[in-house]
Ligand SMILES: O=c1[nH]c(=O)c2ncn([C@@H]3O[C@H](COP(=O)(O)OP(=O)(O)OP(=O)(O)O)[C@@H](O)[C@H]3O)c2[nH]1
């Protein structure tokens with residue numbers, strides 16, 4: 001089976017990419033599964049696009065092969081699109097999903113407008129070629145309490161539009177049918193197919 005490198009150290013993303021790529025018969029490997037010591041890429045960009053490109057291009061140059069990266073996060077309208085690109089570090093540099101989600105619940109406790117969306121920008125960096133960027137979204141709203149155990153990150157406090165349950169109460173299959181990550185990957189499909197390694 002062919003293998004694609006995903007420039008991520010987030011095990012929640014690694015699991016979802018493994019599931020999403022199965023239908024292409026492509027195996028995906030995250031950075032922590034490689035037999036090499038890969039340094040952390042500093043996410044200094046102001047946009048998802050900049051950070052996704054930074055991660056994909058840095059790791060692609062290092063390994064000299066095509067690499068896909070994902071920069072994603074939660075945009076909440078009542079918080080002027082926060083936490084946005086800071087989603088992983090919202091409650092501090094230690095990247096704690098539980099504390100991040102508690103901070104969102106606290107900031108949102110007095111807000112009437114609950115509208116929010118997950119955003120995922122995928123960057124495909126291929127040596128010698130221009131990086132391809134695709135943005136996927138999943139619209140929804142912020143709950144008042146966490147619900148559910150599946151998924152990762154903010155899934156327990158996010159209710160996708162048209163559902164009465166949180167993203168963390170969906171099965172992996174159900175999340176993968178509607179997620180921001182799946183949306184971005186669908187748009188990236190032709191570029192993935194033409195760079196099979
Ligand atoms: O509930 C969620 N369901 C999702 O489907 C999802 N996708 C992203 N996120 C949040 O946004 C941050 C991304 O930050 P991010 O793109 O910098 O990733 P990261 O730092 O975790 O790993 P890496 O890929 O950079 O190595 C993550 O940590 C999560 O908090 C999600 N939350």
Ligand SMILES: [Mg+2]
Pocket residue numbers: 043088
């Ligand atoms: Mg990150």
